[in-house]
Amino acid sequence: MIRYALQCEHDHGFEAWFSASADYDDQVARGLVECPHCGSRAVSKQIMSPAVAGTKKAVFQADAARLQTLMMQAAREVRDHVEQNFDYVGDAFARDARDIHEGRSEKREIYGEATPAEVRKLKDDGVPCAALPPPPPDPAKAH
Template sequence: MIRYALTCDHDHGFETWFASSADYDAQVERGLVECPVCGSVQVRKQIMAPAVSGVRKAAAPDMAKMQTLMMQAAREVRAHVEQNFDYVGDAFAREARDIHEGRSEKREIYGEATPAEVKKLKDDGVPCAPLPAAPPDPAKLN
């Protein structure tokens, strides 16, 4: 595993793990690496000092445990949004813009939007973020 410090075209810094340097290159080329702050896929590596290990070798991260924790966190975020936000369906882009511009009551919403609609919202300064996909039920996994 390789940890890269990345920055987007809006200078938001973040870190991400990749299986290899080639994996990073492939994911960036396909537009799969996204800034967690603004959603931009225009990312680049930052200069990093190499990790120098001492005499002891650090234990490898437990990837299965990390995956379980991430899936649980995604489940909890999604459940919170579904329980506390208003679902507006495919009218999300219009409703988000109306709330931002004061034409609609200020409230938390969620729904569906096309990538083009999301880009336009972000370009116009309307805050929005993707909702984590519902992870599969752990009881139904192989």
């Protein structure tokens, strides 16, 4: 893909992506490229610096991988904390959460299962609840 900086006859600047340089030429010749600001089809390429592949991409990929690892670790720690310190109530979560919120049951931290509709209703009614991060993948089954 090639990104071109373009400008119309009214000096409006904009960018557009093309599969190849020949695609740009073909589309301009057929009047398919137009200014998003004024609709003019009299457009031309502007001077722009080339996109040079280099170490930035590798650094970005390394940072993204490191960030993903940190996020997975944080999610695992949240889940472990909840499982060790909260009461598991199974599929009675929605009912129990509402009872605690409305004072019909003793205040305690709980977790369990609820349908999306039950969660929506709890949130609509002001009952605080949040999804628990999923269990981490089994390292033995990782590709």
